[in-house]
Amino acid sequence: MFWLVGFVLLFVLPILNVLPAEDSWLHVSDFALNRFGKFLAFAILALGLDLIWGYAGILSLGQGVFFGIGAYCMGMHLMLTIGSQSVYGSALPDFMVWNQVTELPFFWKPFYSFSAAVLAGLLVPACFALIFGFLAFRSRIKGVYFAIITQALALMAWLVFNRNETNLGGTNGLTDFKTLLGFRLSDPGTQLALYVVTVLCLGGAYAMCRWIIASRAGRVLIAIRDSEQRVLFSGYSPATYKLFVFVVSAMLAGLAGILYVPQVGIITPAQMGVLPSLEMVVWVAVGGRATLVGAIVGAVGVNLGRSVLTNSFPELWPFFLGGLFVVVVLLFPDGVMGMARQVRGKFAERAARLPKSQAVEGEQT
Amino acid sequence: MTEHGSIIYLEGVTVDYDGFKALNNLNFIVNHRELRVVIGPNGAGKTTLLDVISGKTKPAAGRVIFGKDRDLMGMREYEITQLGIGRKFQAPSIYGNLSVWENLDLSLSRPSKGIFATLRGISTAAEREEIDRTLETIGLQEQVRKRAGSLSHGQKQWLEIGMVILQDPELLLVDEPVAGMTDEETEQTGRLLQSLAEKHAIIVIEHDMEFVRQIARIVTVLHEGTVICEGTVEKVQADDRVREIYLGRQKVAHG
Ligand SMILES: Nc1ncnc2c1ncn2[C@@H]1O[C@H](COP(=O)(O)OP(=O)(O)O)[C@@H](O)[C@H]1O
Ligand SMILES: [Mg+2]
Numbered sequence: 001m002f003w004l005v006g007f008v009l010l011f012v013l014p015i016l017n018v019l020p021a022e023d024s025w026l027h028v029s030d031f032a033l034n035r036f037g038k039f040l041a042f043a044i045l046a047l048g049l050d051l052i053w054g055y056a057g058i059l060s061l062g063q064g065v066f067f068g069i070g071a072y073c074m075g076m077h078l079m080l081t082i083g084s085q086s087v088y089g090s091a092l093p094d095f096m097v098w099n100q101v102t103e104l105p106f107f108w109k110p111f112y113s114f115s116a117a118v119l120a121g122l123l124v125p126a127c128f129a130l131i132f133g134f135l136a137f138r139s140r141i142k143g144v145y146f147a148i149i150t151q152a153l154a155l156m157a158w159l160v161f162n163r164n165e166t167n168l169g170g171t172n173g174l175t176d177f178k179t180l181l182g183f184r185l186s187d188p189g190t191q192l193a194l195y196v197v198t199v200l201c202l203g204g205a206y207a208m209c210r211w212i213i214a215s216r217a218g219r220v221l222i223a224i225r226d227s228e229q230r231v232l233f234s235g236y237s238p239a240t241y242k243l244f245v246f247v248v249s250a251m252l253a254g255l256a257g258i259l260y261v262p263q264v265g266i267i268t269p270a271q272m273g274v275l276p277s278l279e280m281v282v283w284v285a286v287g288g289r290a291t292l293v294g295a296i297v298g299a300v301g302v303n304l305g306r307s308v309l310t311n312s313f314p315e316l317w318p319f320f321l322g323g324l325f326v327v328v329v330l331l332f333p334d335g336v337m338g339m340a341r342q343v344r345g346k347f348a349e350r351a352a353r354l355p356k357s358q359a360v361e362g363e364q365t
Numbered sequence: 366m367t368e369h370g371s372i373i374y375l376e377g378v379t380v381d382y383d384g385f386k387a388l389n390n391l392n393f394i395v396n397h398r399e400l401r402v403v404i405g406p407n408g409a410g411k412t413t414l415l416d417v418i419s420g421k422t423k424p425a426a427g428r429v430i431f432g433k434d435r436d437l438m439g440m441r442e443y444e445i446t447q448l449g450i451g452r453k454f455q456a457p458s459i460y461g462n463l464s465v466w467e468n469l470d471l472s473l474s475r476p477s478k479g480i481f482a483t484l485r486g487i488s489t490a491a492e493r494e495e496i497d498r499t500l501e502t503i504g505l506q507e508q509v510r511k512r513a514g515s516l517s518h519g520q521k522q523w524l525e526i527g528m529v530i531l532q533d534p535e536l537l538l539v540d541e542p543v544a545g546m547t548d549e550e551t552e553q554t555g556r557l558l559q560s561l562a563e564k565h566a567i568i569v570i571e572h573d574m575e576f577v578r579q580i581a582r583i584v585t586v587l588h589e590g591t592v593i594c595e596g597t598v599e600k601v602q603a604d605d606r607v608r609e610i611y612l613g614r615q616k617v618a619h620g
Contacts, residue, residue, distance in 0.1 A: 217483040
């Protein structure tokens with residue numbers, strides 16, 4: 001299944017983009033492929049959220065912050081590569097000229113380098129999660145309290161990034177990017193390459209999450225969700241495990257942000273605040289918690305639904321999203337994957353009347 | 366008896382809950398390979414005693430020494446566990462979403478229980494054998510792949526006992542193990558505890574006097590956070606104060 005989906009995403013879709021004539025029904029448009037690339041970037045973030053929420057049972061409402069930091073790191077690099085091709089013809093980003101900033105702020109300087117920008121997009125979220133998580137988990141902040149303080153973090157980040165004094169473009173964010181590593185972002189070929197890189201990153205992220213879950217550490221995470229007290233008395237330090245999974249999820253969110261920016265062409269504080277962070281939780285809930293695959297299905301599915309709906313009824317989306325969340329929580333607590341399991345279970349029930357099943361009953365795989 | 370010969374040594378321990386003393390200047394000593402039963406009416410402080418030893422509750426005063434000279438005060442629960450103190454809770458405390466095997470595998474004592482060790486770690490043949498042996502001891506071979514949450518109450522109790530055994534502790538703390546068990550299960554549990562006592566020191570908290578008679582060598586009677594009597598079952602049952610407190614309460618409860 002993994003290889004089949006990988007094959008379709010990595011070869012079939014790009015080939016259908018390049019080969020068939022534009023008017024053929026087989027043709028995947030540049031626009032569609034680009035949109036899909038964005039959804040797959042979101043799926044990487046959703047994997048991290050599933051690790052921490054689905055498996056370890058820790059609800060983080062601050063994933064948008066880590067996503068935003070990753071996105072801004074890449075965005076700053078893209079801003080600097082514009083150079084003097086900008087509207088004002090200055091070496092400084094346009095918004096700085098507009099705000100009468102005369103010299104590049106010190107923290108922008110490392111972002112001339114592409115690799116520094118990518119590294120920062122992964123490591124800054126990781127460090128943030130490390131410090132924040134250390135303080136929270138050490139003082140045994142749990143459950144709804146952790147959710148609330150991570151939400152406060154999202155609100156705070158949104159406020160900080162919105163200020164012009166932060167020198168990150170304020171409300172308008174970073175945009176008007178021209179090139180990435182010398183390739184024009186408006187070229188379909190560049191976008192195709194970005195799509196392929198996103199698929200590869202998603203594959204890598206999925207493999208890493210599977211590996212974590214399959215290890216004994218993965219079982220400790222589930223154990224923490226079941227009974228944190230027992231984990232203490234089995235000789236593990238739950239705080240360490242929570243910190244680990246929080247940092248991993250922050251890095252995956254940062255990676256998603258890095259991949260998002262060149263494909264979408266803009267990043268603003270609106271993408272990293274309280275609401276986007278909540279929406280990310282809905283993706284995982286809809287897809288089905290603690291399955292990894294469900295996180296990907298949910299992220300892609302909800303965003304597909306969103307682009308269909310916002311084309312026709314943009315003002316309805318928030319209601320739809322809220323409704324979806326309520327319905328899933330109340331009626332389908334295991335999401336799409338749970339429904340799939342039920343359907344498969346019905347078939348298996350019929351088949352199982354012959355040989356005795358050896359599978360772990362009710363075990364999540 | 367000196368503290369050096371003991372596995373656990375409590376001196377002058379006081380636990381204070383906003384002025385209410387759940388343990389009051391308690392002295393308590395258990396020797397190596399001893400099976401000690403602690404009894405006492407509800408609210409006497411029995412569970413609190415285990416909380417103090419296992420690091421869950423920090424006493425306001427007193428000393429808690431493990432083995433020769435290991436001071437447990439100020440240590441965290443998982444550190445105390447790794448030193449060699451295992452705990453079975455009053456209500457079964459297991460991992461409901463993991464299989465019976467995985468519950469036991471997580472509990473098994475290993476040199477490191479840090480994140481990097483568990484990310485890489487695979488079970489060795491010796492470890493799997495040890496888990497198999499424990500499965501036999503607790504009689505859950507048939508249920509090995511089952512979700513632990515789907516076990517019966519008695520099976521959950523036994524699974525938790527198995528988990529504690531696999532931690533290979535020098536000292537086992539067992540809180541009311543037979544609560545909610547059938548007579549037959551109770552007797553099996555009694556035999557299990559007695560066979561465990563050949564290799565480990567055990568502190569068992571129990572209400573059921575018949576069960577106490579089955580397993581006890583020395584009984585400690587706790588009342589209002591202090592030890593009021595200690596000795597053989599016969600001695601304890603003959604003690605006037607114990608009769609007054611313990612049997613008196615029972616009469617009230619029955620009457
Ligand atoms: N966390 C707590 N806060 C306040 N009082 C407590 C707490 N834990 C236990 N107590 C009180 O301490 C006393 C002893 O409790 P416990 O050790 O559980 O008794 P038992 O002997 O029945 O196990 C009880 O009166 C109980 O109400
Ligand atoms: Mg109790």
